[in-house]
Amino acid sequence: MQNLIIIDNSRFISLKIRIDLFKRLSKDYKVKLYYLREDSKIKENIYISDNFSTQRLGLITFIKLITQIYRTDKILTFTIRPLIIGFLLKHICPRLSLYPTITGTGPLIDSNNWIYKCLRFFYPIILSSAQHIFFHNRDDANYLTKKNKKQNFTITGGSGIEISQKKSTKINYKIPENIPKIACFSRLIIDKGILHYLKATEIIFKEYPFMKDNIYLAGIKYKGNFKNNTLNDSDLQKWEKAGGIYIGQPSNVKAFYSSIDIICLPSFREGLSNVLLEAGNADCLLMSTNVPGCIDIIENDCGIVFEPRSTESLYKALKKVIFLPINEQIKFKNNLFEKNIKKFSKQRVIQDYLNIIN
Template identity: 30%
Template sequence: MKILIINNSFWNFFNFRMNLISEIKKNIKSDIHLVAPPDYYFDKLKTNKNFTCYPLNFNPNSTNFISNFTLLFRLYQLTRKIRPDVILSFTIKPNIYGGYISRILKIPIINNISGLGSVFIKKNLMTSFTHFLYKLSFSRNNYIFFQNPHDMNEFKVSGLLNNSRYDVIPGSGIDTKEWQSSSKENKGNNILFCARLIRDKGINEFLNAARIIKGKYPKIQFNVVGQLGVKNKTSIERKILDGYIDDKIINYMGESSNMKKIIDNNDIVVLPSYREGMSRFLLESASMRKPIITTNVPGCKDIVKDSFNGFLCAPKNIEDLALKIDKMINLSESERMQYGKNGRKLMIENFEEKKVISRYLAAMQDI
């Protein structure tokens, strides 16, 4: 079986899809082809003999008609050349354009709706246009996996799923054996935010809440990990971040390739995102027994049960976020440790990666 997998970065393949690809190779006699824009991880993966890598230049955030039409044409040419038996796609553009090509060439496709992105948060004309593009791309050839039931319901209500098969999986899942903590204590002194530094991830709320908490508890350390200068309309400016660094409100650690160590070195995890598919960072943190503060929105509230393994706060609400951080700090150490244990139990019961991979394998054999 020839399998074409389309993604928006080789970074995504390297960090989130390697176990899936390995299990496909192990369980299905297959010839696997990976397509994404070239990046640092393309060079890491291109020598791997388990699959073939194809660099395809495109900007996931571009709305330019010519560049998008060019992308569609080049992806069509590449797909005709590979002649896959099935296509897997991840993220918005690969889902939509992969769907078009699937319809034209009559190739079955498995889409993964890993989050609806900024365009669905704002609910504007672009949201309606994206709905239209998705509707054109979905057909009877599609098997669609959503990462949370809220996104699936939004697509159902919008009439986008009439001809397709669909189901919910718990994100990319988490390998709970790999993501374990070695920490034996939780003093509540180190608080971690990790995401792209864009407004939709709640970075502004986090920074402002950190200033409030720092004024009350000067010894609390707020650590920020994530890419700055992202090509996104909601990306924050460097000078804003520098102001908080200069005032000693936060410790900016840049990007990291060792999230396991960083999570392990922190006591509390915070992600005040406006919406997620199923936050990988929160899955990793819960598996490593960290109490979590996140927003009561899709893709976050699916991971955190309020007052069980963390606290839910209102989205876009600095005061409520600061209140929940204050509350978490003032729990006893044993209570924070129990929250962490509860979170890991949730991951083992509901989010184990092997369960997610088995769903893909079943869909590929069924489609």
Template identity: 30%
Template sequence: MELNKKIIFYVVNVDWFFLSHRKELAIEGIRRGYDIYLLSKDTGQFKLLHQLGIKTIDIPFDRKKNTYFNDLCAFIKLCRMFNRHKPDIIHNVGLKSIILGSLACTLYGRKSKLINAVSGLGYIFSNNNRSVLKSIILLLLRCILYFKKNNTKFIFQNPSDKNLFVNEKISSNISSFIIKGSGVDEIKFKPKNREIKQGQIIRITLVARMLKDKGILDFIFAAHICHKKLKGKVLFKLVGGLDLDNPSALQEHEIKELLIENYIVWEGKSSNIINVYENTEIACLPSYREGMPKSLVEAMSMECVILTTDVPGCQDCVEDGINGFLFPPRSPKEISEKIIILLNDFELIIKMGKESRNKMLTDMTLNHIVKTTYEIYQD
């Protein structure tokens, strides 16, 4: 380590999420002369990170419920690493990283600038039955950050999450910023000339991990509702892998028993999302709450119509009736009704797709997100 080289610590639950959502921030930091570290659970991606010039520290984060011993171990290791390396900037991503990283920073990183990126508040905040746990988390954050409030900034992906934290007095308007997602390269995600021919099968795609809170079952049930009317005209595609460590995980058999050959298909995880959206007219995400869903921003860049829920994060991807439609969460019938509206007007599908890309280009591009984040670091 060079003596005068500034250090950025990224604290993230798992390495694969960092690679898919924050890698470009690290690459820009290296270009600017920072020493970049990822503190994360190693799921096999550390070798690739090293090839990019990113240093790694394995932290035993556990994303399952009731993992208090592992959380304690992760916290102790964060304290040791903060004390040893004394980073200039600590950038926590995600709720658990924010809680453990902020507490460790309060104890052992008092000179560090603390950046807390709320990348979505997850299943706890999308389910009213967990309101007691939600209150405990908010109180815990308020207590932890009381001693670090003068050197802490928050990055939110949507206004709803920002307003929640401001109203709960965890952050303030002055220390809170909105950056819409992790950014998408509009040059790389550039659509081909779209046209829809008479008799063409319309492809409706949901890209997400197979989680209940992503609305996977709502999407499938919507397809079942209009099965007799639409089979042979529409292909419903699920693209994404299982995530059995998540409390909202669906089991493989739960999904497969609801599929219908040549009508509802599950393609698994894809390594070529551009190709997925090149073969998609309508992107659907019936999620119950998001920060800013990258899958929808990618679909917007590829000129797909967007169908999604009227909930924080998702609603920021759609101007209702302009580049797609919004519907309430847990409403398969309304999803099917929106799909039928689109299938009756192919010109509307093309028009809304172009509006999606125009909306994405305003403030969701990769260059905009990276530039704005580093302005916050240097503020």
């Protein structure tokens, strides 16, 4: 049995959304997951199979890994830092097959920060050492492979979701009998478009007072980011006074989606939005920006589209969705249900990996 090393940023994220892929790979390989960051949310050991183990990758562990790397056959990485580590291991042991997964590029492509400018230069060089690359959206794939037309890559449906076996029986809303509940579920940072959401919904509260206490914000106050990318508490408090409800991180995500009619994601860029996938699978109506990682899900009449970084565009989209006729709601949801089955199921994503890695 061959040895497969997986390197990921977060143990929690890795075991939360990729566990089914790891289970399947451990049937064919002896798998070792190295993670860069421990998370308090998962402290206990999770049993996947006798062929699967996990370990945090610190300096000492990395040195030990280098001494044992010649026993390894393949490396699968997720996100940027694990890719760089995989690239170094590949150069130490050239016979290794490297399979990076680009889950998203964040500000890499658009930022004028000198760090990101350097990364834009070196990224294609690093990726050129890969046997095959997995991307979560077509824009990232087109941008990062344009300098190497011979680069092999696959665009997967993100990490995939468990598709509902049957469509939900959630009741469609209609003003004034059934007022819709709208929510944005995201890390509370500027790049997720949260400020535009707060400002646009404040206008909605003034114009349509019946929407007060029916518009929500969910997610954690994210501190591990640049200061100018962090939402101020004062902005959130002002919004709550205007009529919004901040609920923090939902303890039961499925119950949260079941209680919401419309999920809004005003992000500036995503890898492939798991929130939109999960919410759509829970029969929520989707509205999001025309950006990579969001438009891949809601294009072709699978949701309401608006422009990024624009409070006015979001405000107009909110007005449209609040009064959306029931037949339009049904059309969007049916289209999304069919797309999820074809492109975003876990089974489809796992098969994409198996087709290449095996």
